[in-house]
Amino acid sequence: MHYQNLATIGIVALVLAAGGCHREVGESRDTAAREERTPAVDRAAELQRERNEEISRLDKRVADIERDYAQANQKIVSGNRTATAGLREELKEDVSNVKTAVNDLRTTTPENWWDRHEAAMKQTASDIEADVSRLAGKVTPAPPQATSRATGENVSTEPFTSRRDKFVADIRARVDAMQQALDRVKARGPQETEIEDTRARAKKLGDDADRLRSASADDWWDVTQARVREYVDRVEASVKRLDDNKS
Numbered sequence: 001m002h003y004q005n006l007a008t009i010g011i012v013a014l015v016l017a018a019g020g021c022h023r024e025v026g027e028s029r030d031t032a033a034r035e036e037r038t039p040a041v042d043r044a045a046e047l048q049r050e051r052n053e054e055i056s057r058l059d060k061r062v063a064d065i066e067r068d069y070a071q072a073n074q075k076i077v078s079g080n081r082t083a084t085a086g087l088r089e090e091l092k093e094d095v096s097n098v099k100t101a102v103n104d105l106r107t108t109t110p111e112n113w114w115d116r117h118e119a120a121m122k123q124t125a126s127d128i129e130a131d132v133s134r135l136a137g138k139v140t141p142a143p144p145q146a147t148s149r150a151t152g153e154n155v156s157t158e159p160f161t162s163r164r165d166k167f168v169a170d171i172r173a174r175v176d177a178m179q180q181a182l183d184r185v186k187a188r189g190p191q192e193t194e195i196e197d198t199r200a201r202a203k204k205l206g207d208d209a210d211r212l213r214s215a216s217a218d219d220w221w222d223v224t225q226a227r228v229r230e231y232v233d234r235v236e237a238s239v240k241r242l243d244d245n246k247s
Contacts, residue, residue, distance in 0.1 A: 047221075058105070062232065065095060065239055066095060094234075098235045101120070108221075110220050114163070117227065121167075121171060121208065125174050128198065129178060131194075132202070135195055136181040136182050139174075139177050143173070182195055
């Protein structure tokens with residue numbers, strides 16, 4: 001009987017020990033999983049904090065642009081200054097649009113960024129094209145090539161990259177046509193200045209398209225915020241020269 005009790009106690013001890021081991025293994029696995037998740041969660045939170053800070057900085061710049069634009073516009077209304085030719089009407093729209101562009105950053109996601117980026121670049125191309133047509137006549141882009149001008153490689157068949165490559169080819173063809181049209185125009189004085197400004201805008205659009213060739217879907221924030229920041233830069237510079245002509 002004594003030996004039976006000892007045997008029973010031994011079995012119970014083994015069962016408890018096994019249970020303890022299982023709990024320790026389970027707890028160890030849970031701890032390891034939490035430790036693996038924590039850096040990823042922390043990194044995501046850090047990235048979101050950086051995005052929010054960038055948006056706040058752009059918000060501040062837009063507020064400054066609106067204030068400076070109102071002050072410069074008042075000088076023009078009062079007759080103390082005159083706006084650079086064609087700039088006042090275009091800038092009024094830009095000041096409104098740049099605020100919308102910064103606000104849109106708050107709701108830009110990996111899922112919707114490309115549609116927004118593509119739409120913004122198409123609108124920019126159309127705006128420049130309208131100015132080129134006014135200055136140099138009708139612009140007729142050549143059919144875009146199906147290969148990369150930079151590498152000669154075939155357009156990728158992957159979902160994102162194929163759409164990206166087609167879009168880049170379309171924009172590049174439009175830019176080439178605009179530049180060729182401007183090259184045919186001979187002008188002096190204020191019109192020459194306007195042509196050079198339009199030429200610079202077309203070149204910038206072409207450069208943006210060329211840089212987009214190597215962008216991946218993971219670059220969504222970098223590409224988007226760079227476009228918006230550069231838009232803010234351009235509008236800010238335009239506001240500074242709105243009233244640079246004395247009456």
